[in-house]
Amino acid sequence: MTENRGAISHYEAELAELRADPELAVEYLKAAMQSLDDPEDRAAALLALRTVAEAYGGLAYVAAEAGISREALYRALSPKGNPTLKTLLAVLKTVGLRLSVEPMSSAAA
Known part of the structure; x- marks a missing residue:
């Protein structure tokens, strides 16, 4: 088996990209937050916020x-997590972001 010296995991590369490009982190979270509209797919938004927090x-x-x-944050940002608004706002503030509201597109309404 060939050893991959200097290779990093996809997750580590993702963290590095998010850390290096704050605008990418914003767009990454925006895309993931759209999943909050679907009760069956809310885990994506929580895991995206967790990834940004890691970055x-x-x-x-x-x-x-x-x-x-730390334990409460792990629970809140787990696939089955249900963070309070206070927790969500505190995490977003810590990573330099804030919660925002925008109108739904006419196609989604």
């Missing part, structure tokens, strides 16, 4: 800065 310091750092326990 911007890691879950332990984000939890400490957001004023919540």
